[in-house]
Amino acid sequence: MLKVVFYGTKKKKRKAKPPNPFLVKSIIILISRSVSALPLSLPDCCCCVSAFSLCFEISTKKMAARFLWASRVASHLRISIAQRGFASVVLKDLKYAESHEWVKIDGNKATFGITDHAQDHLGDVVYVELPDLGRSVSQGESFGAVESVKATSDINSPVSGKVVEVNEVLSESPGLVNTSPYEDGWIIKVELSDAEEAKKLMDSDKYSKFCEEEDAKH
Amino acid sequence: MSVKRVGLPLMNVVKLRGTPILQQLLLEERLLRSSSANWCIVNDGTNRPNIVMGLSGKPCELVELEPVIRDRVPVMKRFTGGGTVIVDENTLFVSLICNRNDVPDVQPYPRSVMAWSGSLYSQVFNGIGDFQLRENDYVFGDRKFGGNAQSMTRNRWIHHTSFLWDYSESNMAYLKLPSRVPQYRLERDHTDFVCKMKDYIERAVFIEKTIKAVGTQFMLEELSLDEIDDSCREHIETTRLLTLDELKETLAKTTRSGSIAQAV
Numbered sequence: 123m124l125k126v127v128f129y130g131t132k133k134k135k136r137k138a139k140p141p142n143p144f145l146v147k148s149i150i151i152l153i154s155r156s157v158s159a160l161p162l163s164l165p166d167c168c169c170c171v172s173a174f175s176l177c178f179e180i181s182t183k184k185m186a187a188r189f190l191w192a193s194r195v196a197s198h199l200r201i202s203i204a205q206r207g208f209a210s211v212v213l214k215d216l217k218y219a220e221s222h223e224w225v226k227i228d229g230n231k232a233t234f235g236i237t238d239h240a241q242d243h244l245g246d247v248v249y250v251e252l253p254d255l256g257r258s259v260s261q262g263e264s265f266g267a268v269e270s271v272k273a274t275s276d277i278n279s280p281v282s283g284k285v286v287e288v289n290e291v292l293s294e295s296p297g298l299v300n301t302s303p304y305e306d307g308w309i310i311k312v313e314l315s316d317a318e319e320a321k322k323l324m325d326s327d328k329y330s331k332f333c334e335e336e337d338a339k340h
Numbered sequence: 341m342s343v344k345r346v347g348l349p350l351m352n353v354v355k356l357r358g359t360p361i362l363q364q365l366l367l368e369e370r371l372l373r374s375s376s377a378n379w380c381i382v383n384d385g386t387n388r389p390n391i392v393m394g395l396s397g398k399p400c401e402l403v404e405l406e407p408v409i410r411d412r413v414p415v416m417k418r419f420t421g422g423g424t425v426i427v428d429e430n431t432l433f434v435s436l437i438c439n440r441n442d443v444p445d446v447q448p449y450p451r452s453v454m455a456w457s458g459s460l461y462s463q464v465f466n467g468i469g470d471f472q473l474r475e476n477d478y479v480f481g482d483r484k485f486g487g488n489a490q491s492m493t494r495n496r497w498i499h500h501t502s503f504l505w506d507y508s509e510s511n512m513a514y515l516k517l518p519s520r521v522p523q524y525r526l527e528r529d530h531t532d533f534v535c536k537m538k539d540y541i542e543r544a545v546f547i548e549k550t551i552k553a554v555g556t557q558f559m560l561e562e563l564s565l566d567e568i569d570d571s572c573r574e575h576i577e578t579t580r581l582l583t584l585d586e587l588k589e590t591l592a593k594t595t596r597s598g599s600i601a602q603a604v
Contacts, residue, residue: 243449243451244449244450245451248396248421248520249395249396249421251396262494264494267395269421270450271421271450271520272421272422272450272488272489272490273450273490273492274419274420274490275449275491275492276492276493276494278494336447340452
């Protein structure tokens with residue numbers, strides 16, 4: 123029986139801050155590797171992992187239990203984790219294009235970036251070519267590029283619209299695309315020209331499966 | 341999509357000799373973005389020394405501006421990533437432009453394309469030197485003779501290489517030591533880090549063996565430069581030659597910054 127218990131502290135209540143999914147991903151990987159190192163004959167062993175005070179019980183089927191535990195934690199924290207080993211973080215409230223861009227729609231505005239899967243495969247991003255403000259972008263068409271060590275890769279627009287804001291911080295800190303692809307590493311914001319286009323995009327579950335299938339082919 | 345014959349996708353082979361590197365790069369960028377065919381472009385040396393930076397290259401960081409301006413060495417930015425090279429008649433170029441669907445075992449990401457290229461050139465250099473793909477470079481042992489760069493679009497990618505057939509020390513002096521160097525370079529200076537391909541293989545043999553290696557994965561058809569359809573030019577060109585004024589302005593800014601830093 124797998125049980126995940128979060129121990130809180132006795133500090134005064136603060137407004138809950140959404141957990142950083144990349145920190146969670148790293149912890150899940152660290153814990154799951156620790157779990158996999160434990161012998162099978164410890165079904166009643168209770169492991170306590172430091173800073174976040176997680177306490178869980180381990181079933182005799184280590185691999186299935188590890189994934190089940192990770193899935194429940196991920197679900198609680200609103201993130202999706204690919205089964206093949208936590209290869210990429212996928213956020214549930216975003217939409218995704220097959221060319222590995224994400225989009226967050228807020229009314230008639232949308233924010234774009236590249237996914238964790240994409241940044242992981244590209245390697246260290248050293249430069250981001252940003253479009254001009256006011257430029258029109260079309261669904262599926264390139265509007266900029268990221269450069270990673272030896273390669274430039276097009277960034278394709280997941281939906282159509284007009285560029286209203288670009289993330290100037292990326293000019294000085296292009297590595298944000300690697301370290302925070304869904305937050306600080308956002309690339310542009312647009313005013314949507316056709317909100318219906320978002321229906322052609324994938325949700326997080328479909329995108330996770332898409333990434334798994336793509337990686338499995340190679 | 342290219343036409344498949346006998347189970348292999350088609351690749352057009354274009355053999356050039358002494359074509360200016362700017363012309364070659366503009367051609368490659370156009371073919372990557374406006375063509376749907378696969379291409380292998382071989383340029384047997386370019387016409388004169390040129391400095392070629394990657395997309396994000398900054399002349400003040402990569403180039404010795406004073407002698408470059410004095411000697412009027414052309415400096416350009418290419419549409420692919422990667423580092424800075426100085427190329428001349430002793431540099432050989434091989435560029436491969438592919439539809440991702442025609443190379444289905446290769447993911448359109450740098451590491452995957454680089455690994456594929458490494459296996460291709462392993463056929464070329466089979467039994468010659470101790471050829472390896474080391475990080476992102478082609479080496480004999482631990483000495484670099486070939487540098488690579490790539491660009492990925494939605495459905496296509498290019499992988500192009502400049503091979504150091506031979507080089508002149510005086511030309512190398514136009515380049516600064518880059519801030520980003522491969523780990524295997526260790527602390528070696530330029531002369532200990534690179535080697536000359538001419539010490540390992542004949543020029544014509546290299547070109548022939550490269551085309552033969554490509555032919556193991558594609559059905560080849562040779563075209564001349566004139567036969568390439570250049571009617572479609574709707575893409576935005578990223579490759580460009582920096583003007584002399586731009587270089588002078590950069591030098592002036594660098595000199596001013598240096599003076600202020602000294603004064604402080």
